[in-house]
Amino acid sequence: MSKTSCRRKVTSAKITDWVEPSFEDFFGNTSKASSQTSGIVKRCAQTKNESSLENKQGKKRINPFTKDHASDNNQHTFDYSQNDPWIDKYRPEIQAELAVHKKKIEEVEAWLKTHVEKRPQKQGGQILLLTGPPGCGKTATIQVLTKEMGIQVQEWINPLMQEFKQDLPEVFDRDTRFQPFTSQSQTSLFHDFLLRANKYNKLQMVGESLSTDRKIIVVDDMPNQFYRDPSALHDILRRFVKTGRCPLVFIISDSLSGESHQRRLFPKEIQEELVVNNISFNPVAPTTMTKVLTRIASTEANASGGKIIIPDKASLELICTGSSGDIRSAINSLQFSARQGSSLKNDSWSKSRGKASKSGKPSSKSKTKKEPRKGGENVDEVQAIGGKDASLFLFRALGKILYCKRDPVPDDTDVYRLPAHLSEYNRDLLLILPEAVVEKSHMNGELFNLYLHQNYLEFFMDIDDVVRASEYLSSADVLSGDWNSRSTLSVYSSSVASRGIIHSNSARAFVNCQGGVGFKPLHKPQWLAINKKHQENCLAARSLFSTFCSTPLGLQTQVVPYLAMLTNPLRNPSQIAFIQDVGRLPLKRQFGRLKLEALTDKDSGLPDGESGEEDNLTEMQIERNDAGNSMADRKELLSSQGLESELPASQPQPVAAQAIMEDEELKIEEYDSD
Template sequence: MGIRVQEWTNPSSAEPYFSGQSEWRSEGFSYSSQLAQFQEFLLRANKYKCLKMKGERGATDKRLILVEDFPNQFYRQPHNFHDILRVFVKSSQCPLVFIVSGSSRGEGSLRSLFPQEIQEELHISCISFNPVAPTTMTKVLKRILCSEAEKQSHQRLFVPDKAELEMLCSGSSGDIRSAINSLQFSCLPEKTKSSLKKPPAASTERNVSLSKRRAKRVKPAKEQEELQAVGGRDASLFLFRALGKILHCKRGNPEDVNEAEAASEPCLPRHLLHHHREVLLVQPELVVERSQTSGEFFSLCLHQNYLDFFSEIADVDRASDYLSDADLLIGNWPIRHIMEDYGSSVATRGLIHSNSRQLPVGFRPLHKPGWCLISKQHQNNCLAAQSLFRSFSLTPVALQTQLLPFLVKLSHPTSSQAQTAFLQEVGQMSLRRGSGRLTLENLRDKEMGQELEEEDEEEGETEKSLQASQPQLPTNQDLMEEEDQIIEEYDSD
């Protein structure tokens, strides 16, 4: 194409957290932070043309600036990155290309570094590449194996079987480059693999015998995770997909199980046969871990969406009991950080076990928890109460629960229409108008649960700081302490 690429690479020197511009050290050497170096790189690459080296052919007028490794400071302070882009756009002479990884972490970075308002302001075009389908990727890997097998001898090339190829394709997450790298490692001779990871000698014979018996069975999730770790991409899940794995609760097909395997499995007693379920295809604890959210927030999302996936009222009753048990485990504050994993395990496994009759597979929209919407509405009411009735020197909760309903009963004259409207909305409950159903917000496909949870935490911190900024009323104990007086005896001479 005849285009010179100027790529930014992060400097290897460590930088202090607070460094923003150039600094001078005591030894006399100058030091620049990553922010200053990145800004200087963009301005120089945009202003000056590339030098033509000896032996190069073609013109050097066409150039392109490439950024794939972002400075760490931009993730903590995205507004600095936005300011640099605004300066660059005013005098840009060549295109600027940013490459963001396609993993879930990359999606979070894309939303923090390039929000929608910045893309519209600076006219940034977003080009996204769809992942390769697993069937197509399997055909490509088979074609590569056939061509390499013709070039090399069979002694030097180890050909993976069909199950291993499918696992490589699923571990690559649609990235053809990652799949080829994993295939190259899988085709190494057995001696090379054994030198990288040597199993104990005593368990080698036992593993060989077990592999023959379990050749047609599905491998556990832990073994699949170990095989995908070599060359595999980020295994984290979006919240939409993680919830779908639990709510759809896919199980194994009983027709695929051999008679010998079915006879070897332990059977339940006659009075517990109604608890029999087929083998799960997913591990609930692993799904919650890969969703990158806390167990409490994941259980909250399940509580919001599980009703649409049940068809029997008895199953709903059992599922609500499991959710209540999970809430009881997480509700104890002193040991909450210990019992959180147990609570999420009870909620996920309880929902899966309670769903005795699985509905036909189909698309069902998922919604964000209604608790998030109520929390936002409560936060907005607190801010409005603080700004409109600041002269009363009360906390937002005391304003909405004590003062404002009393002012409505007294028909207190207000100084502005905003105060009157807020009193009518918050200070009284209408008996004629029934409480309508909340309009829930849909959960998007590529939305990270960690970001939703961080938004809720920020709202909670704002509410705490808002209450702390208000003057606190003295308690009865404080008033009693102030009224206590020291009485001394008076001696008259």
């Protein structure tokens, strides 16, 4: 869209309502025309680098916490607030209202003070990276702090594809037939945006005062292209760091299984190179969340004159648990539940209808008794309306399987008791559903099994139990052994492994014998390190012995062991070192256990570079090595394996390059004649 056409549309439309209400469909007051025009205005605003962070906040609101709704007779205000999403209506205005840990707010504030307020001239562009789970208040924190400190915000929002559709007739060239319409790539648009935002001040909108020239650029909505090609982002940032005149803030939400987006977009080396400051937010704490929800519910109950009731403590707790520390999701759940007049759990909320006290505090009488955990396994699966798909960090998921908490079997029933001849297999009821735990860890079943295999022994006390558990692990391995059916059977495989380990552990079979294990550190599987070493060896073998035209496996199992038996000293040092390392079984060497790498509570547990992509990467590297086969590559490979420097005294020492060349010719003959 050209700038002129964009401007024309803005002036003719004369839109004052910039934001479409998020629940238009829900409340049934959709006005398509207005939403379309507001969309156009929004896009034009982006083209002009207008900050939309404030627009996101919606209409100017009267702070419901400071305004007494009960005494407010203005019907219009009430209608407006009823149809407004509560996350906008109750968005925090001051630091004290933020449901974010004080320390985090102070960290962000200190960074903004250093890099915006006390910023020395010609300092270059600094980068701040805010990470954490979705809805934990990262954006809200930036909004509140910039407002309080009087800092302008210029925000990048990804251009909509609709823009291209609208412009299609203009850019489609009929004469050249299938010429694709020309449009700028997302990367170059982002690059241009940064240039402009860096150079020019924010446009002054009607009713806005630009009393300050202090500003930051915020990227909350990362261009998708950078997920595919992070190096494009890195190049742009390198330039920005040199030429930038104001700080740049990235807000990136963690993915369900951990921090993979951040790792991809801002790997450690880039963070060090560009001096990126990373502040990581935690999920909103349940106590803070409950306080915010109670406050909102009380305000709404008072304002609605009894139409909306205050949920009891148990219902609020249910919403908090279901939202996994996401305040946006929690407030939305609260609003949906209140709106429908529906109950959250066993009609507990509707039971308290009409009991809302004038003080707005939840009535203690409405507390419901905690449900007995009958039937065991899926008791923690009850979700509040709109509850999120909770995810579990691998550390916790493994803990749930290995510690396998149980509940006693009810005395009044025999359904859970096995016949006498199977009595040794009697167990108390499990509190978890192993398959759900594996699913929530967002990890491939096979990899999850590896983690179980690495860690289960520490939790066992009886050798017979270990034998049974290892049999289950073997069966699980067989299930996922056939590549044809691997993807289908992987779920069953992890089910067999986790249930097998849980059931085999007789030391944790009943509630009364479950104590005493204490905290056990968890470790990453040795397989990961060994597999990595194997991949490196494959690369090295192909690179160093490419003249043998064999597969990496053939080289390592046939060629290199054979070469190791020959006493011909004429080989280059890298080859000698590799033969020494891979071609001989070190019978005399004492083997200790490999040093285990601890698994931390927020570790995603995935291999470096993430599994699927890693395989591709390795293949690509192999191909590249085959084609180029340069000495530089070889050196790099060997130094990564620590092979470059030392040569064992037992090995023949390196000789001149000429001799090496001759020797290689000779060796091929020897090998072929065998």
